Amino acid sequence: MPTLLAVVLAALTASPQTPAPTSPATRAAAARTEIERLIALSGAEVSVVYRPLNASAGGEILINPDTVYHAASTMKVPVMIELFRQVDAKTLSLDDTVVVSNVFHSIVDGSEFTLATSDDADGAAFRALGKPMSYRDLCEAMITISSNLAANVLIEHLGVEKIRATVARLKAPGMKVLRGVEDQKAFDKGMNNETTSRALMTLMTAIGNGTAASPASCDEMVAILKRQTFNAGIPAGVPPGIAVAHKTGTITKIHHDAAIVYAPQPYVLVIMTRGMADESKSDLLIAEISKIIMGVNGMGFARRW
Numbered sequence: 350m351p352t353l354l355a356v357v358l359a360a361l362t363a364s365p366q367t368p369a370p371t372s373p374a375t376r377a378a379a380a381r382t383e384i385e386r387l388i389a390l391s392g393a394e395v396s397v398v399y400r401p402l403n404a405s406a407g408g409e410i411l412i413n414p415d416t417v418y419h420a421a422s423t424m425k426v427p428v429m430i431e432l433f434r435q436v437d438a439k440t441l442s443l444d445d446t447v448v449v450s451n452v453f454h455s456i457v458d459g460s461e462f463t464l465a466t467s468d469d470a471d472g473a474a475f476r477a478l479g480k481p482m483s484y485r486d487l488c489e490a491m492i493t494i495s496s497n498l499a500a501n502v503l504i505e506h507l508g509v510e511k512i513r514a515t516v517a518r519l520k521a522p523g524m525k526v527l528r529g530v531e532d533q534k535a536f537d538k539g540m541n542n543e544t545t546s547r548a549l550m551t552l553m554t555a556i557g558n559g560t561a562a563s564p565a566s567c568d569e570m571v572a573i574l575k576r577q578t579f580n581a582g583i584p585a586g587v588p589p590g591i592a593v594a595h596k597t598g599t600i601t602k603i604h605h606d607a608a609i610v611y612a613p614q615p616y617v618l619v620i621m622t623r624g625m626a627d628e629s630k631s632d633l634l635i636a637e638i639s640k641i642i643m644g645v646n647g648m649g650f651a652r653r654w
Contacts, residue, residue, distance in 0.1 A: 373401075373408025373645070380645045381410050384638055388412070391634050393624040396546040399642050402557045402615040408645060414547040415523065418621050421598030422495045423605050424526050424542040426552050428503055429488055429573070430519070431512045433566035436484075443488075446481035449474055453501050456509075456527060457534040464531050466498045474499040492596060493576045501529035516548075519555050523548030546619040549607040553617045557594075557609040571609065581632040582606035583618055586639025604631035610639075612646050 371379075377399070388395045396413040435441050451463045468475050474482065474490045475498060487503050490496035504512065509526060516524050523545030528535050535541070555561035556570050574594035577584075583606045584593040595608030607619040620638055625631040 373406060376645045377408040377410050380641050381412065383641055384410070384412065387634065387637060387641075391622075391625065391630075393622050393631070393634070395623075395634070396619070396621040397638060398546040398550045398617070398619045399645065400550060400554070400617050401646075402554065402609065402617060406614055410642075410645070411547070414550075415545050416621075417523070417543050417545055418605065418623055419600060419603050420524065420526075420542040420544040421600045421603050421605060422497075422500075422530075423544055423549055423596055423598035423607055424524070425491050425495065425500050425598075426549065426556075426596050426607065427512050427516050427521075427524055427526055428500060428507065429492060429570055430552065430556070430561045431507050431515045432484060432488055432503060433562040433570060434515055435507060435511075437563045437566055441484060443485035444483050446483050447487075447502060447506055449477040449480060449482050449487075449498070449502055451478060451498060453505060453529055453532070455532050455534045456540060457532070457538060460534065462532060462534070464498055464501065470494075471496040471498040474502070489573060489576070492573050493578050495579065495597065497530040501531075504529045516552070519552060519561060521548040521551040524552065544621075546607075546621050549605075549619045549621075550617050553607050553609055553619065557615065557617060574609070581629075582635035583608040583610070583620065583639045585632070585636035586641075587612075587643060599628060602626050604628060604635070606635050610642075610646075612643070614646055616642070616646060618642055 384397055396416050398414050399410040436443055452461050455462055466475050472490055472494050473486055474496045487499040490499040512526050525543045527540055527542055556567050559567040561567055571594045575592050577595050579597045583595055587593055587610060592611040593608050595606055598605040603623055605621045610616050610618055620635045622631050
């Protein structure tokens with residue numbers, strides 16, 4: 350009769366071991382540990398928020414979710430939301446036009462200022478200076494190539510107070526939109542657009558779930574975000590064929606990416622960084638964190654828990 354030890358050894362060698370199934374919460378906890386290791390190695394200040402678009406799916410990661418950062422171009426997300434809310438209210442149409450001007454007004458004293466603009470930076474908005482351009486095309490330029498000129502034109506026509514009111518209604522108080530881009534007098538006084546990763550997650554979740562505006566308008570916003578042209582961050586950590594609807598934000602030593610990732614289980618991922626002067630390195634960090642999150646989502650693209 351075989352000994353107990355022989356039976357155990359036979360069982361262990363009879364077939365390859367398969368990993369035990371893990372819960373979303375377990376995968377999220379393992380991912381958090383690895384992400385925190387990467388953050389420590391980077392020497393930067395980093396916030397990461399991950400949550401399934403369907404909150405009931407379980408498993409989330411919140412690393413420094415309420416740390417306040419300069420919003421950079423992520424503040425263009427609430428500008429887009431307010432545009433579509435005004436479309437829903439029928440106060441304007443996406444096909445209505447406004448004359449593109451490069452003259453804006455400081456929130457400090459109302460004095461005029463202009464942007465340093467070019468065809469490379471602002472595309473169609475730059476080429477439309479002095480001419481009419483539709484709200485649709487201004488929004489496209491503001492999001493997909495992050496045109497500051499298009500953003501400032503939209504902010505002046507939509508009203509910054511209305512943008513702030515919409516952020517409040519969507520319960521994302523960490524996002525503070527004070528002004529347009531390149532208002533130097535305001536910058537000198539520390540009057541900047543700010544956000545937290547939690548606030549961006551709230552706004553992106555509302556877009557993804559169809560509650561930021563009407564469901565049809567949210568679908569249009571997702572389509573615009575999917576046409577983003579700066580894709581070296583979160584999308585670089587996602588397998589081919591999975592759509593990413595996202596908005597980046599970059600200034601000196603600041604680099605953010607906020608996304609809805611349309612994996613089989615869609616999720617929102619926001620990564621915010623401060624302190625890395627080399628944008629290529631912050632891109633790599635964001636992409637690596639994005640890869641880890643794919644493992645949390647159960648796809649095993651980057652990690653096998």
